Amino acid sequence: MEKETIIFLHGMVGNKNAFKKEIEKLETHYHCISYDFYDSEVSSGGSDPLSIELFLKQLDSKYRKAGIKKAHLCALSFGCIIAAAFARKFPEKVTSLTFVGGYLCNGPSKFIDTVTKLLEEKHKFDHPTWLRQCARLLNPNIACVTEDSEAIFLNYSLQMDPDLFVQALRLHLGYDSKAVLAGINIPILWVMGKEDHLYKGTLVNLKDCIPHVVYKEIKNAGHVAHIHKHQQFMSMFRSFLRTTASRRLLIVKRVTYV
Template identity: 35%
Template sequence: MKETIVFIHGLTGSRKAFKKQIDYFSHFYNTHAYDLLGHGENLDKTTDFTLHGLVSQLEQLFEQKEITKAHLCSISYGCYPATIFAVKRKEKVQSLCYIGGHYNSDSPLSYVLRHFKENSYSSYSDWLKRYSRDLFPNSSAVDPYAIISTRIYYRYGLHLKENILKRAIDHRLDYDLKKDLKQITVPVLWVMGDHDNLFKSSIIDLDEVIPHVFYKEIPHTGHAANMFRPFAFRRLYAEFLRKGKGTR
């Protein structure tokens, strides 16, 4: 019987973020991806964009698809519902993969989040433009990964209801995800792009938070490493799933 992978996208994204992964892994696994509340096909629907609502959405997917147990693979903010679900429903999770994952820690990332929680600027568009730029700062004179990530985040963020991204900031500042991560006992693969410096600043104590974590950086990638270098990510994740662990 095939094992199952559930893919969870990040803010401003949709289930299409994992299209290339699903095209490959569906040959060997049952694969599922869905649109988070307020995103994709749920864009214009009235939504309960709370962590409770997001976790309930994932629980409903498990029930509707009759999934008894699955590997969870999430991008960025998707690590919040994935982790909370994994702690709440331990019996249903085989492993966790985080791409561009982050958590509440005193870091340059938290400074950016706090700044944009406290400042609204002249319009949502202006706020989002500044926020997108500061989330993916240029690490060099010209960082193509930061430029691409900034443009994508701004472009698709404009389609979201204004409260979505602002509520997500509250979640990341106020919810103690680190406490939940410390309770994780299943295998964990944590993948970051080597250019994803701001988000990497929040996980400097990752080995202490999850002692059994397998951490990998994919070179020449930005925040969504699976999208920048899908084949490199595919090889890494496939090996992790086969072995139940990675290699340091």
């Protein structure tokens, strides 16, 4: 039987290795694809500003290049916005969605207030100093998570083109996450670290947007819960993939008998 495909999407900073360990565990049974957001396709966008649409075209090109008709999308943080928008635009191309550290952009939250303030005050700092402010204020984890997520964020953000970073951060403002998610009927697994308080604070009305979402929290984990608690995440993810496959098989059987 032909392998199903899983496409992995990283966060606003970082790269295609965000799910490296998960891919190593899954690639025996699944066709796994990961890619860097800020490749030549996005970075050489000419005079066009960075947009969700540009990221959707980039993702669609991965489908076409690999000859894929349908895939599971597994995304981290900002990548969840792209995955959701893609599923809304091309529902026939998405088997399921798995979000790690996902968040909602519209509605009052400390996260959106922080993003707004950072962008408003950018002119007061040189770029490296401003990025340090971003890393400090957007740090999602509390002290019990033994990871220097602030330093990791800063390191990756310093590797990005300054203008691309600002544009990517600005995409959060005015993006209607709730409207996008409300129109999605695809199976969704939403995994959060229990200590990821900054981003969890945006999810107060998550069930109102997507009543069918399978929401899970992992104890003693922060924003990158799949890294902090790899085994627990893999158990959830594999179970979700199996359940999704079983439901599809049941639908096929019903259609066949009809």
